[in-house]
Amino acid sequence: DIVMTQSPDSLAVSLGERATINCKSSQSVLYSSNNKNYLAWYQQKPGQPPKLLIYWASIRESGVPDRFSGSGSGTDFTLTISSLQAEDVAVYYCQQYYSTSSFGQGTKVEIK
């Protein structure tokens, strides 16, 4: 099974500043035949289901603000919020779908 590990567990960022969340997989999620990383990012606000932000490691879902971006390949990935807004306070999860599926433990983003 692929284990996903996020860091940090929580972070506090000032409004307008950059937030960076890391995600590491226990084995590569890059599929060589199509050169795609089977990695997604979700945002979950209290009392709500998760919302898809990014898939294929860097493709933004329709309607997601462009301040959200994903990067990385193989085993190391990053979600960046370029200019944190109040509505971005949430828990963020990475997910691999290379081999069945598994999620990271989550990173809580708060306002400093």
Add this chain to the structure above:
Amino acid sequence: EVQLLESGGGLVQPGGSLRLSCAASGFTFRSYAMSWVRQAPGKGLEWVSAISGSDGSTYYADSVKGRFTISRDNSKNTLYLQVNSLRAEDTAIYFCAKSTDLGYWYFDLWGRGTLVTVLS
């Protein structure tokens, strides 16, 4: 409206069973793989099970294999999860989630979940 609506959760004793349902609307249900994902109170997300849209192939997390059974009725646009031999650690909100049209298991539509509480 495109949506998923779960039901069937509740309070059950250890060793008990429940059948969770997820009613889909607004899209061609039979064309999409579907999954169940759970979230224990105050904890993170755990993928539980998936079923393909085409041939009905099923997949399970090791933590539920042999106790949970996923199924679907495409004529009723409904996904099911039969949960047996429940344990305290199965207490969670159970979400159903829709995969994308190419069958890859990232989830672009989620229900609001149904709460299962296992308590003696």
